Amino acid sequence: MADTDPVIEIRDLHKAYGALEVIKGVDIVARRGDVVSLIGSSGSGKSTILRCANLLEDSQQGDILFKGEPVKWRGTGHGRHPADPAQVLRIRTNLSMVFQQFNLWAHMTILQNVMEAPVTVLGRPRAEVEKAARAYLDKVGIADKADAFPAQLSGGQQQRAAIARALAMEPEALLFDEPTSALDPELEQEVVKVIKALAEEGRTMLVVTHDMRMAADISNHVVFLHEGRIEEQGPPDSIFGSPQTERLKGFLSATL
Ligand code: ADP
Numbered sequence: 001m002a003d004t005d006p007v008i009e010i011r012d013l014h015k016a017y018g019a020l021e022v023i024k025g026v027d028i029v030a031r032r033g034d035v036v037s038l039i040g041s042s043g044s045g046k047s048t049i050l051r052c053a054n055l056l057e058d059s060q061q062g063d064i065l066f067k068g069e070p071v072k073w074r075g076t077g078h079g080r081h082p083a084d085p086a087q088v089l090r091i092r093t094n095l096s097m098v099f100q101q102f103n104l105w106a107h108m109t110i111l112q113n114v115m116e117a118p119v120t121v122l123g124r125p126r127a128e129v130e131k132a133a134r135a136y137l138d139k140v141g142i143a144d145k146a147d148a149f150p151a152q153l154s155g156g157q158q159q160r161a162a163i164a165r166a167l168a169m170e171p172e173a174l175l176f177d178e179p180t181s182a183l184d185p186e187l188e189q190e191v192v193k194v195i196k197a198l199a200e201e202g203r204t205m206l207v208v209t210h211d212m213r214m215a216a217d218i219s220n221h222v223v224f225l226h227e228g229r230i231e232e233q234g235p236p237d238s239i240f241g242s243p244q245t246e247r248l249k250g251f252l253s254a255t256l
C-alpha cells in the first residue's frame with residue numbers, strides 16, 4: 001500500500017438523532033500517517049463523526065470507507081444499518097477508540113484490560129498477547145502498573161493504559177475523543193506526550209480535542225466544525241496562524 005492511501009474516508013456524511021440533524025454533509029479523509037484533528041464548540045458534532053466512522057453509530061446518508069472498502073449498507077434513511085457484521089468487526093477492530101473517560105474495566109487489572117480484546121475478539125494466543133501487552137504498557141510508561149487495578153492509578157495513568165489497550169489491537173488507525181479533557185492540567189501533559197510520540201511514529205489518527213496546543217503540535221490537518229458542518233479546514237499553521245472565517249476566529253479567541 002502506498003504511503004498516501006486513505007485509511008479512513010468519510011464522504012458527505014449525514015446523521016440525525018430523530019428529527020435533529022447533527023451532521024450535515026461532512027467529508028474527511030485520513031491517509032496513512034495523517035493526524036487529523038477535529039475542533040469546534042461543544043455540540044458541533046465531533047464525537048458523532050468519530051462514532052459514525054467506526055460504526056458505533058448509524059448514519060443516514062453518505063459513505064464511509066476503510067482502506068478503500070466502502071461500508072455496505074442495507075435500508076435507507078433512519079432504516080439504514082451496516083449490512084455485513086464481519087465488515088463491521090473488521091472496521092471496528094482496526095479503528096481503536098480512546099475515550100475521554102478511559103472506560104477501563106474496573107474489575108480487571110491493567111494487564112488484563114490490555115489483553116482482553118486481542119484474546120477474546122481477535123482470538124490471538126494469550127502468551128503472545130501478554131508479551132505485546134507488556135511492551136505497550138512499557139511504551140506508555142506504566143509497565144510497573146500491569147498488576148494494579150484501574151482505581152489504583154491516576155487519571156493520566158488510566159488514560160495511558162487505555163491507549164496501550166487501543167494499541168494492543170494493532171489497529172490501522174486510532175480515534176481519540178477528547179483524551180485529555182477529564183485530566184487535571186498536570187496529568188494532561190503526560191498523556192499529550194504519549195499521543196505526540198504516536199503521531200511522530202507515523203500512526204494514522206483522528207483526534208477530537210479541546211487542546212489547541214496539542215492539535216497544533218501533532219496534526220497535519222485540522223478540521224473546524226460548526227453545527228454539523230466543516231466551517232474551515234487546513235494545515236495547523238493556517239488554522240491557528242491565519243484563520244479565515246469569523247467563526248473560527250471567534251472560537252480560537254474564546255479558547256486560547
Ligand atoms: P461534540 O462532540 O462536538 O460536543 P456531539 O457529536 O456529541 O458533539 O453532539 C452533536 C449533537 O448531537 C449535539 O447537539 C448533541 O446534543 C446531539 N447528540 C449527541 N448524542 C446524542 C444522542 N445520543 N441522542 C440525541 N442527540 C445527541
Ligand code: MG
Pocket residue numbers: 046047048178
Ligand atoms: Mg464530544
